Amino acid sequence: MSLPKTLQVEWWRWWSNPLIGLNSDHQHRMPYALGTAGKSSVDYFQLLQTRSVLELDDHPDQDLLHYPELISISLSTQKQLEIHLIKVASLTLDSSIIHARPQEWDQKFNVKSADEIRKIIEFYRSIPVRLNRWQYQCANAINQDDRLVISIQTRIEIGLGVVLKSYFPSFFKRWALKVPHQVVRLVDTIDPIEQGLWKEVHEWLATEVQALFDEINQQHQEPKLEIENDLLLDDDYTTVDVDQLYGGANA
16 A cells, blocks of 8 residues: 555554544444453453454455555544545435525535535536436435434445445445444445446545545654754754654665
């Protein structure tokens, strides 16, 4: 997986430890890792036991090697997903949104901004034609109970979950521990997207996923040290890469 070194470290730390980013809905599934009362730390053996109990795979999906930008999904906050991947929520919507009144958007989806409503409708209309049949079935599965209110924030996680489960099932099982049980349950009610449609899905979301990756990468960049050079004038500094300073792998 071709990633900056700091992102690789964060990714593998997240992948190997199911307690990182754990949603409270899933705590009851982790009897080994959570330990007994008064235990302040979790050892390596407990992590292995926990991963076994949760049936998590040892290695990520092989295809993930070709799309390293997707790992940003695992390291992002819910707010970052809302900013960058609101587009994926449109997979769970039906055509009734086009003529829905602002009050309905507020009541059904917790969307209050007219600009955001217009943006979501544009995303809905941009769904690739080859996805139309599956998307219609997906929306029906999610919206068949009119009494169930599902916010657009939750729909982002549902849409993202369906994409991951369809094409990166090992990644999905680990990522599912980050989201509420309701999201996982709703994802399980939706048929997976056909394997042959990955190109369309990837191209449709590529710009948004790349923007998310760029933000996450920026957050995890290696720090630079500014070291005074005795040969230079006062207040004149040379920027030194930490890797070079400590004789990294490429030194």
